[in-house]
Amino acid sequence: MEERAEEKVASADKDVRNDQRNEQHVAAVQGEDVAQTRAQGERDIALAKCEALNGERQQACKDQANAAYDMAVAQAKQNRVSSDPKNR
Numbered sequence: 001m002e003e004r005a006e007e008k009v010a011s012a013d014k015d016v017r018n019d020q021r022n023e024q025h026v027a028a029v030q031g032e033d034v035a036q037t038r039a040q041g042e043r044d045i046a047l048a049k050c051e052a053l054n055g056e057r058q059q060a061c062k063d064q065a066n067a068a069y070d071m072a073v074a075q076a077k078q079n080r081v082s083s084d085p086k087n088r
Contacts, residue, residue, distance in 0.1 A: 028080045032077060035075070036076050039068075039069050046065035049061070
């Protein structure tokens with residue numbers, strides 16, 4: 001009887017760990033989505049501000065906005081990979 005109870009407890013513990021792992025995965029993916037959406041919005045704003053400039057200054061501004069976006073997206077992916085238990 002005691003053995004059966006221990007099996008049930010072990011099974012329940014495993015289920016809880018799996019549920020927690022799944023929740024952490026979902027949170028990591030959603031965090032990446034939010035960060036990418038934020039980066040896109042910031043890039044859009046920066047590109048709009050670049051339109052007020054002319055010539056080389058405008059291009060440099062756009063290049064900087066795009067580089068900042070690329071870095072933010074890469075950071076979001078890195079954060080997801082490091083916090084997502086499904087990548088371990």
